Amino acid sequence: MEFISLLLFSDEGWGDELLRGLSVTLALAFATAPLALVLSFLLAWGKNARSPIARWFAFASTTVFRSLPELLTLVIIYYQLQVLIDWVVHLAFPNANISLNAFAAGVVALTLVFSALGSEVVRAAYQAVGRGQAEAAASLGLHRRQAFFLVVLPQMWRHCIPAFGNLWLILLKDTSLVSIIAVNDLVRYTNMAISTTKKPFFFYTVLALIYVALALLSGIGQALLERRTAPRGRGR
Numbered sequence: 001m002e003f004i005s006l007l008l009f010s011d012e013g014w015g016d017e018l019l020r021g022l023s024v025t026l027a028l029a030f031a032t033a034p035l036a037l038v039l040s041f042l043l044a045w046g047k048n049a050r051s052p053i054a055r056w057f058a059f060a061s062t063t064v065f066r067s068l069p070e071l072l073t074l075v076i077i078y079y080q081l082q083v084l085i086d087w088v089v090h091l092a093f094p095n096a097n098i099s100l101n102a103f104a105a106g107v108v109a110l111t112l113v114f115s116a117l118g119s120e121v122v123r124a125a126y127q128a129v130g131r132g133q134a135e136a137a138a139s140l141g142l143h144r145r146q147a148f149f150l151v152v153l154p155q156m157w158r159h160c161i162p163a164f165g166n167l168w169l170i171l172l173k174d175t176s177l178v179s180i181i182a183v184n185d186l187v188r189y190t191n192m193a194i195s196t197t198k199k200p201f202f203f204y205t206v207l208a209l210i211y212v213a214l215a216l217l218s219g220i221g222q223a224l225l226e227r228r229t230a231p232r233g234r235g236r
Contacts (some may be wrong), residue, residue, distance in 0.1 A: 021189035037184030
């Protein structure tokens with residue numbers, strides 16, 4: 001009964017704080033995922049671009065952010081990006097003062113990391129589809145953009161979803177890193193509860209169960225997407 005009271009939505013319980021932290025964790029993940037997805041396609045396009053500058057930038061970005069630990073990337077973005085923003089702003093507006101929000105820094109850092117990983121997923125999916133599909137679409141009179149969105153992209157998704165599903169699970173777990181830059185996410189509120197109640201085993205167990213539940217829900221969502229994008233006759 002004592003443990004249940006610790007999770008109540010009251011002054012003595014920590015239920016409302018944990019729920020607030022969960023909302024921040026999910027908001028961070030859902031804000032990062034679409035940005036990382038778009039940037040993944042842009043980086044994959046850059047690797048196959050005709051411009052050597054675009055190819056160099058895409059490969060350099062992917063190499064750097066795949067190599068750095070996520071924690072180090074987050075710290076660099078949070079502290080050094082603020083310095084860069086101040087320098088750029090002061091060039092135009094000497095008296096202006098713009099501070100980088102910790103939540104925004106987390107989104108930027110995680111976007112850079114997971115777009116670097118996602119670009120390899122996109123590139124592999126494009127290679128799995130093959131150039132023949134785009135050439136066949138072109139022979140039917142479709143423009144290059146129409147061929148990509150109507151013919152190539154739907155087939156790429158079938159190859160991308162399993163890998164992006166794994167990246168989504170990694171992203172959910174890596175959101176816990178933002179607690180070190182004072183973002184009140186699920187892990188930070190859990191640590192607050194532990195420091196107050198001195199019950200680490202209970203609250204870490206609750207935290208683990210929450211992440212397991214998120215993983216199970218994500219797995220269900222991934223299975224539904226895979227079934228939806230499967231060729232007719234295979235998804236049933």
